[in-house]
Amino acid sequence: MAGARRERDIHAATLELLTEVGYDGLTIEGVAARSGVNKTTIYRWWPSKDALLGSAMVEADVLAIRLPDTGSLRGDLESLLRQIAALLTGPDTSPVVTALLGAATHRPELGEVVRRFFADRLGRELPMFERAVRRGELRDGVDPATVMDLLAGAVWVRALLRGQPPRPAYVRETVDLVLRGCTS
Amino acid sequence: MAGARRERDIHAATLELLTEVGYDGLTIEGVAARSGVNKTTIYRWWPSKDALLGSAMVEADVLAIRLPDTGSLRGDLESLLRQIAALLTGPDTSPVVTALLGAATHRPELGEVVRRFFADRLGRELPMFERAVRRGELRDGVDPATVMDLLAGAVWVRALLRGQPPRPAYVRETVDLVLRGCTS
Numbered sequence: 001m002a003g004a005r006r007e008r009d010i011h012a013a014t015l016e017l018l019t020e021v022g023y024d025g026l027t028i029e030g031v032a033a034r035s036g037v038n039k040t041t042i043y044r045w046w047p048s049k050d051a052l053l054g055s056a057m058v059e060a061d062v063l064a065i066r067l068p069d070t071g072s073l074r075g076d077l078e079s080l081l082r083q084i085a086a087l088l089t090g091p092d093t094s095p096v097v098t099a100l101l102g103a104a105t106h107r108p109e110l111g112e113v114v115r116r117f118f119a120d121r122l123g124r125e126l127p128m129f130e131r132a133v134r135r136g137e138l139r140d141g142v143d144p145a146t147v148m149d150l151l152a153g154a155v156w157v158r159a160l161l162r163g164q165p166p167r168p169a170y171v172r173e174t175v176d177l178v179l180r181g182c183t184s
Numbered sequence: 185m186a187g188a189r190r191e192r193d194i195h196a197a198t199l200e201l202l203t204e205v206g207y208d209g210l211t212i213e214g215v216a217a218r219s220g221v222n223k224t225t226i227y228r229w230w231p232s233k234d235a236l237l238g239s240a241m242v243e244a245d246v247l248a249i250r251l252p253d254t255g256s257l258r259g260d261l262e263s264l265l266r267q268i269a270a271l272l273t274g275p276d277t278s279p280v281v282t283a284l285l286g287a288a289t290h291r292p293e294l295g296e297v298v299r300r301f302f303a304d305r306l307g308r309e310l311p312m313f314e315r316a317v318r319r320g321e322l323r324d325g326v327d328p329a330t331v332m333d334l335l336a337g338a339v340w341v342r343a344l345l346r347g348q349p350p351r352p353a354y355v356r357e358t359v360d361l362v363l364r365g366c367t368s
Contacts, residue, residue: 153337181365
C-alpha cells in the first residue's frame with residue numbers, strides 16, 4: 001500500500017476531481033496531476049478508476065464517520081444519524097454525495113462501488129448493535145441492516161428528495177420512532 | 185385543462201423522453217412531436233418544461249400509487265410500501281425514477297419539481313394515517329411525514345444504494361419495525 005500521507009492525498013484528489021469534473025471526466029491521469037503522485041504509482045495500487053474511487057469513498061477523511069459508543073443504543077443511533085445528516089448536507093461533503101449519486105444512477109459499473117461502500121459502512125456499524133444486544137436493548141430477530149436502512153433512508157429522503165435539512169430535533173424524532181415504534 | 189386523453193398522452197411522452205434523452209435533452213418541442221399535440225397548445229397549459237415535468241410526475245399513470253384502505257395501519261403501510269418498491273425496481277418505472285434522481289442531483293431547479301412531487305404524495309397518504317388515528321392505532325405525537333420518510337427511505341436505500349430489490353419479506357419486516365420499534 002501507499003504511504004499513509006500519499007494515500008490520503010490521492011484519495012482527497014479523487015473526490016475533489018469527482019465533484020469538479022464528474023465521474024465521466026475523472027481519470028487516473030487527472031488524479032496524478034492533482035495529487036502530485038506519479039500515474040504509474042497510482043496504477044500499481046489501484047488497477048482502475050473504479051477501484052480508486054471505491055478506495056477513496058471508504059478511506060477518505062471527508063466521508064469518515066466516527067463510530068459512537070455512548071452506552072445506549074439511542075445515544076449511538078442519534079450520534080451516527082447526526083453524522084450521516086451532516087455528510088448529506090455539509091458544504092464540503094454534500095457535493096461529493098451528489099456527484100456520486102448522480103453518477104451512480106446512469107453508470108451501472110459505479111453501482112458496484114456504491115454497494116461496496118454501504119456494505120463496508122454496515123460492517124463498521126455492527127459492533128454498535130452487538131453492544132445493544134449484550135445490554136438487552138434490541139428485540140430478538142431485528143436485523144441491524146434494516147434499522148440502518150430506515151434511519152439512513154429517512155435522512156436521505158428528507159435532505160435530498162424533500163429538500164429539508166434533517167435538523168437535530170428531526171434526528172431525535174426519527175431514532176425515537178425506530179426504537180419505540182409508531183403504534184400506541 | 186387539456187382533454188383527459190390528450191393530457192395523458194402529453195404526460196406519457198414527457199416521461200418517455202426524460203428517460204430516453206435525459207432532463208437536459210427534454211424539450212416541449214420534443215414532447216409535442218412525440219405526443220402529436222401542437223407545441224403552442226402544450227405551452228398554453230404548461231408555461232415551462234419544469235411545469236410540464238412536475239405535472240407529468242404527479243399525474244402520469246406510470247408513477248401512480250393506489251392509496252390502500254385495508255382496515256389496518258399495518259395492511260395499508262405494507263400495500264403502499266410494496267407499490268413504492270415496485271416503482272423503484274419495475275422495468276417501466278425504474279428508468280423514470282433513475283433519470284429524475286440523476287437530473288435532480290445536478291439541476292437545482294428540478295429539485296423544486298421533486299419536492300412538490302413528494303409533498304403531493306404525502307398529502308395523498310395522510311388519510312391513511314387519519315384513519316389509523318381514529319382506530320386508535322397511532323401513538324400521540326407521531327408525524328406521518330417521518331413514518332413515510334423512514335419507510336420510503338428504507339426501500340430507496342435498499343434498492344438504489346445497496347442494490348438489493350426490496351422483496352415482500354423485506355417490506356413486511358420494515359413495516360413491522362416501524363410499527364413495533366426495535367427495542368425489547
